[in-house]
Amino acid sequence: MSSPTDEPGPAPTDAVDPGLALTYETHEWDRSGEDDSLRMSRRARLAARGPYRAAVPPEIADHEFAIDPAALAEAEDALLEIARFDTELSATRYAEETDGETDRSGEFAPLAAILLRTESASSSQIENVTAGAKALAMAAIHEKSGPNAQMVAANVEAMERAVAASDDLSEASILAAHAALMAGQEHARPGRYRESQVWIGSGASTPHTASFVPPHEDRVQPAMADLIVFCERTDLPVLAHVAIAHAQFETIHPFADGNGRTGRALVHVMLKRAGVTRRITVPVSAGLLGDTAGYFGALTAYRAGDPRPIVEQFSRATFTAVTNGRTLKADVDAIHQGWTETLTSRRGSAARRMLPHLLRQPAVTVRMVEQLLSVSNPAALRAIDTLVADGILTSASENRRNRVWIAEEVIAALDEFAARAVRRP
The missing domain is CATH 1.10.3290.10 (Fido-like domain)
Incomplete structure (x- = not known):
């Protein structure tokens, strides 16, 4: 291992802190670790000969930072x-x-x-x-x-x-x-x-x-x-x-x-x-x-x-x-409000008590409803049937033994959040 040396980089500016910039050191490259399945051109193989340079990070525990x-x-x-x-x-x-x-x-x-x-x-x-x-x-x-x-x-x-x-x-x-x-x-x-x-x-x-x-x-x-x-x-x-x-x-x-x-x-x-x-x-x-x-x-x-x-x-x-x-929150609020107005079951019912849980986890099974609400299997099934009848849940699988139901409105809101995230403001 050689002593660290400064690596050529961007031209110095008033914002560059020499004590924070990386230095570099050389290491021998062990070619025995190369993957034989890799196919490289002659130019690439020539470039991969000899030692390589690895960064040496500065210690920052007590570093004095000067930021604009x-x-x-x-x-x-x-x-x-x-x-x-x-x-x-x-x-x-x-x-x-x-x-x-x-x-x-x-x-x-x-x-x-x-x-x-x-x-x-x-x-x-x-x-x-x-x-x-x-x-x-x-x-x-x-x-x-x-x-x-x-x-x-x-x-x-x-x-x-x-x-x-x-x-x-x-x-x-x-x-x-x-x-x-x-x-x-x-x-x-x-x-x-x-x-x-x-x-x-x-x-x-x-x-x-x-x-x-x-x-x-x-x-x-x-x-x-x-x-x-x-x-x-x-x-x-x-x-x-x-x-x-x-x-x-x-x-x-x-x-x-x-x-x-x-x-x-x-x-x-x-x-x-x-x-x-x-x-x-x-x-x-x-x-x-x-x-x-x-x-x-x-x-x-x-x-x-x-x-x-x-x-x-x-x-x-x-x-x-x-x-x-904030946009996602507004979407979630609107979904929950719509559900409370649409749902035909009474206050305190298992179906109504499931609504906040569906916002948090929009894919559910009967067993999950049983555990989340501490209700029996028949009560969980009735809750899901009500939520399906009122358009809040839809079946996501045909497997009758471990069927999954999805709250599609929540899924759509989450996908819209993701789509907004990749757009430049």
Whole structure:
């Protein structure tokens, strides 16, 4: 291993911090690890000869950051927008009066679950892992679905675990989130740091021609320990702190796979730890989806020593995400209101008590209704029959033994949210 050296990069600007810019070191390339099935041209083989250069991330635990005041002001405005959105949604109630008492079952949970699921789906989509709302709803109840839907469902679980454990921001909690995300995918070493070199760049079969080569595996654990100390700081503006921590995580790239999704889960852990969000997951990844080129470009700028673009990218993504989230909330409110007016069953009935649950999980089985409402099998069947007769549920499978019913209006609202997310504002 040679001593780190400066890597030629963008021309210096007032925003570039030399102490934050990556340095690089050379490593010998072990050709025995190459995949013999890969076919490369003579030019590509020549380019893959000899040592390669891997990044050396700076220690940031105690680094003094100087970020453009205008970028910080925009980040503070975005942070206030997140707090407002959290307050707005926390005041939402999906409840009804029954015999003079308010039925609180699932009163807020639907919106929290919907937003967490949309954030997980958007985070996966940044990595080109896409799944429609119906496929994801089916995967969430372990019904037959494609591999992408199963991966997104795993991302939902990983996000849930990470946010629930936000009081314990540690290497162990990050490893646990990764284990949930990549469960069953042994190539990714679920819950363990990588033990080999990785690189980024489509078509690059070796690190020599990659667009970015993260640190050598020997540097991963020390770099992650430094990052955790940085995450504990309280002297930085919250959104800038979050954006920089995310950029550093993506630069370290500690896992063999699943880095982007795990790194975006870290964003929500930090927002909750800072008290910015109390009950919701703001779909920041959905905001990033509208400009993925800008997002990846901001990560590149951070590695060159300029943290301003990643802070700005997170600020813009926040405003976009909250706008989209408010539209989704309005759609969900309208769906619930329409259901309450359409449903012919009496107050307090099993069918009526299922409505908030259908917002949260729009694919259900008879067994789920039994468990959610603590009712008998005949009562669950009657509830589903009523919901079908009133046009709220439709059958999604012909399997009489394990039939699934879908709330199509919710599926449509979630798909429309996803479609809005990929449009540039």
